[in-house]
Each structure stands twice: as C-alpha cells, then as structure tokens.
Amino acid sequence: MTQTFDAIIIGAGVIGASVAKEMAAKGLKTLSIDKLPEAGYGSTSGSCAIIRTYYSAFETCALAYESWFYWKDWANYIGTHDEAGLIEYHDTGCLVIKTPHNKNLKDVCQIMDQVGCPYKNIDVKDVPNYLKGADMQQFDPAKRPEDDDFCEPTGPSVSGAVFFPRGGYVSDPKLSAHNVQRAAEANGATFKFNTEVAEIRTDNGRIAGVTLADGSQIDAPIVVNVAGPHSFVINRMAGVIDGMNITTRALRHEVAHVPAPKDGAFDNNGTVYSDSDIHTYARPDVGNNILIGSEDPACDPKEWVEDPDNFNDSFTDQWKIMVMRLAQRLPELGIPEQAKGVVALYDVTEDWMPIYDKSDLPGFYMAIGTSGNQFKNAPVVGKIMANLIEQVEAGHDHDNNPLNFHLGNINTYISLGTFSRNREINQNSSFSVIG
Numbered sequence: 419m420t421q422t423f424d425a426i427i428i429g430a431g432v433i434g435a436s437v438a439k440e441m442a443a444k445g446l447k448t449l450s451i452d453k454l455p456e457a458g459y460g461s462t463s464g465s466c467a468i469i470r471t472y473y474s475a476f477e478t479c480a481l482a483y484e485s486w487f488y489w490k491d492w493a494n495y496i497g498t499h500d501e502a503g504l505i506e507y508h509d510t511g512c513l514v515i516k517t518p519h520n521k522n523l524k525d526v527c528q529i530m531d532q533v534g535c536p537y538k539n540i541d542v543k544d545v546p547n548y549l550k551g552a553d554m555q556q557f558d559p560a561k562r563p564e565d566d567d568f569c570e571p572t573g574p575s576v577s578g579a580v581f582f583p584r585g586g587y588v589s590d591p592k593l594s595a596h597n598v599q600r601a602a603e604a605n606g607a608t609f610k611f612n613t614e615v616a617e618i619r620t621d622n623g624r625i626a627g628v629t630l631a632d633g634s635q636i637d638a639p640i641v642v643n644v645a646g647p648h649s650f651v652i653n654r655m656a657g658v659i660d661g662m663n664i665t666t667r668a669l670r671h672e673v674a675h676v677p678a679p680k681d682g683a684f685d686n687n688g689t690v691y692s693d694s695d696i697h698t699y700a701r702p703d704v705g706n707n708i709l710i711g712s713e714d715p716a717c718d719p720k721e722w723v724e725d726p727d728n729f730n731d732s733f734t735d736q737w738k739i740m741v742m743r744l745a746q747r748l749p750e751l752g753i754p755e756q757a758k759g760v761v762a763l764y765d766v767t768e769d770w771m772p773i774y775d776k777s778d779l780p781g782f783y784m785a786i787g788t789s790g791n792q793f794k795n796a797p798v799v800g801k802i803m804a805n806l807i808e809q810v811e812a813g814h815d816h817d818n819n820p821l822n823f824h825l826g827n828i829n830t831y832i833s834l835g836t837f838s839r840n841r842e843i844n845q846n847s848s849f850s851v852i853g
C-alpha cells in the first residue's frame with residue numbers, strides 16, 4: 419500500500435533535518451528521506467562548520483547572527499536526549515583581515531552596527547596577539563606555484579583586521595545533524611535512510627509524491643528539496659529549473675587538516691581566521707590541529723562536477739597550495755608530506771547566496787544553493803522554510819509579495835525575497851565561499 423505523509427523532505431543533512439524539525443513542530447506528518455545511512459553523512463560531514471556573522475548582504479549577516487544564539491544555547495535548542503551526545507560549540511570568535519577584496523570590512527561593520535552584532539577593529543601591529551607569529555606583509559594577488567613569485571610578498575603590510583567575538587566552530591558537524599534529527603523525531607518526524615528518491619511525481623500540475631529507486635511510491639502534497647550538492651538533480655526531476663533565475667551546481671573543494679604551527683598560533687585560545695589577502699581561511703581543530711580552506715581566488719580553476727555521485731575524492735596539488743598560502747602568513751606552519759583532510763562538494767549558486775524558496779510547481783519547495791557557507795544558519799533556515807511553506811500553502815503569493823521573517827533573537831525583520839530563486843544576482847557578493 420502507498421504510504422502517505424503531509425510532507426516529504428529529501429535530504430537529512432543539517433539543513434534538511436532542521437526543516438523536518440520545524441515542519442513537524444507545526445504538526446505536519448513529515449518523512450525525511452536520505453540515500454545515505456545516517457543524518458549528516460552528505461556534505462554536512464565534510465563541513466568546516468565555522469559559525470561567523472560576516473557576509474556581503476544585510477539579510478545574510480542578520481540570519482547568521484540570529485543563528486549564533488542557537489549554537490550558543492544548543493542543548494536548549496535541541497531540547498531532547500540524543501544517545502550519541504550533543505555537539506560542543508567552541509565560541510572562539512573570528513579574526514578577519516581587512517583587504518581591498520572585502521572593502522576593508524567597512525560595509526560589513528556597518529551591517530554589524532545595524533544588526534547590533536559586536537566587533538572590534540584591530541591595528542595591524544596587534545594582529546599577532548590573536549595569531550601568534552603572524553607575518554603581516556601583503557601577499558595579494560594570489561598566485562599558482564608555476565608563477566615565479568609564488569609566495570613572495572607584494573607589499574609591506576595589510577591594513578589591519580576586525581575581530582568578531584560572536585563566532586566559532588563545531589568540531590563534529592555530522593553529530594549536529596544527528597542531534598537535530600533526534601529533535602525532529604521528538605516533534606513527530608520520521609526518517610528513512612538508505613533510500614533514494616528516483617522520481618518526483620505530479621498530478622494535475624501539483625506535487626503528488628516521490629518514487630523511490632526500488633520502484634515503491636510515497637505520496638505527499640508537499641516535497642522539499644534539501645539535497646545539498648544533488649539539489650540540481652532533484653530540481654531536474656521536478657522539472658522546475660526553467661522557472662529559476664538562480665541555479666545550483668556542485669563544486670569540488672578540498673580542505674586541509676594539518677598540525678597547528680609550533681609557536682601556538684592556533685592554541686587553545688585560537689580563533690577562526692579569514693584572510694582574503696592570502697585567499698585562505700582556517701580554524702583550530704581538536705588535538706592541536708587546524709583546518710585550512712580556500713577563499714577561491716580567481717587564479718585557481720573551479721572544478722564543477724556534473725555527477726555528484728562520481729567525482730575525484732583524492733587530494734590534488736590544491737591541498738599543498740592552500741597550506742603554502744597560509745604559511746605565507748604563518749612561517750612556522752609545517753607542510754606535511756601526507757595530505758589529510760576532506761574532499762567534498764559545495765552546492766553553489768551564481769552569487770554564492772542560498773535559495774530558500776517555493777518553485778513554479780505547486781507543493782515543491784527548496785532549501786538549496788548553500789554555497790559552502792550555510793551550515794551555521796541551519797537552525798533558522800528550518801524555521802524560515804516551515805513558515806514559508808505554511809504561508810504559501812495557505813495562499814500567500816510569495817513571488818509577488820515576498821514574506822518578511824522575524825529574527826527573534828536580534829529582533830530584526832528580513833525579506834525572504836533575498837533568497838528567491840528569481841532574485842537578481844547580488845553584485846555585492848564576494849563570489850566566493852564568504853558569500
């Protein structure tokens with residue numbers, strides 16, 4: 419017999435689980451389907467899980483600051499027992515270098531003033547107080563090892579930094595998705611793993627349900643695409659891509675995991691670090707290690723992936739290039755022989771901002787295009803999607819009259835039109851993982 423639910427959520431990563439939690443909290447009988455064996459096994463597990471408040475737009479900064487309160491008070495947000503334990507959120511703060519790429523953080527600091535998020539300007543001579551042993555010469559523009567002057571300084575000094583005390587990281591992103599799964603189940607949600615959605619069915623121009631890879635069918639009048647880097651595959655199944663101005667693609671990315679520099683630059687008080695002069699970000703990790711990621715300089719080729727089930731998951735030259743770029747700033751950083759870390763996929767939009775929206779197909783919704791930067795927003799994205807779906811199903815014309823959403827922790831309204839599939843490309847975007 420065909421099973422029937424009020425809503426099917428495709429994907430049980432940290433965002434998919436959050437959507438299930440909040441929809442179930444509204445009394446909907448939800449089914450989360452994931453083809454992998456556990457919650458958060460997809461791109462969530464590869465995440466650096468950095469929690470920060472700086473982005474290029476008011477709405478994305480406000481969303482991130484609102485979300486910080488949930489990480490800070492995670493046990494209260496989850497509100498139930500997880501036999502696997504709860505994640506630990508490390509509230510270390512984030513240090514960001516001022517560069518021409520981020521307009522010396524002037525626009526960001528103005529937005530922080532608007533949303534009431536604290537920050538502190540740091541003189542360049544004081545940066546080593548946050549990052550021991552830092553060489554503050556300028557290295558921009560980024561280069562490749564084949565360039566003669568790779569890693570050579572290009573100027574005497576960067577112009578300083580800003581410290582954002584409200585930020586940090588989660589050391590086990592997969593566990594965070596599991597925690598949210600348990601919270602969703604406590605609200606009545608159902609999860610089905612090792613189960614692949616192969617087809618999206620419609621009836622009379624509206625969502626009717628999904629067909630699984632084994633041929634069985636599950637019916638629901640609402641389907642939500644939270645499939646991470648597979649989002650375009652699911653949108654293709656639903657036939658909604660032609661009705662979208664903003665689209666999604668899977669982009670391959672490497673993250674390096676290396677021992678922290680010996681001089682203690684990322685010791686126990688080490689902060690999250692973002693530096694668009696060396697086009698690199700880093701954060702401390704357990705066991706006196708650090709994670710290093712790229713801020714996508716123009717000289718690095720982008721590896722778009724046509725089939726997210728089949729990509730090169732081995733490290734390439736890029737791994738060493740990222741470590742060497744950070745070593746420009748931190749000369750004590752060793753460069754290990756053996757590459758360790760993560761190779762994973764971002765789900766990227768044209769302006770590196772997400773899509774949290776309905777579609778042209780009634781009953782089909784999407785929380786996608788998270789562009790390597792939306793882990794931190796999962797708790798609030800769940801609430802946004804549950805609210806948006808409720809209002810649109812009740813007849814609200816969100817396309818022509820975008821909903822506003824109240825961010826309770828910071829008492830601010832944002833327009834959800836910012837996350838529309840039909841928005842114009844945000845020209846203020848960094849066009850990188852910074853968003």
Ligand SMILES: Cc1cc2nc3c(=O)[nH]c(=O)nc-3n(C[C@H](O)[C@H](O)[C@H](O)COP(=O)(O)OP(=O)(O)OC[C@H]3O[C@@H](n4cnc5c(N)ncnc54)[C@H](O)[C@@H]3O)c2cc1C
Nearest residue numbers: 429431433453460461462465466467468615646788793794
């Ligand atoms: C290397 C890396 C570093 C990152 N660093 C950060 C960071 O520091 N800070 C930050 O905020 N964000 C970061 N991100 C982004 C963040 O991790 C993602 O935005 C977030 O985890 C996405 O969660 P999700 O639930 O949308 O997707 P996912 O976790 O990818 O989950 C999608 C799920 O959908 C399932 N699925 C797909 N197709 C099907 C199908 N046909 N049938 C059934 N199931 C299906 C998959 O199995 C998967 O489990 C990073 C991402 C990566 C890859």
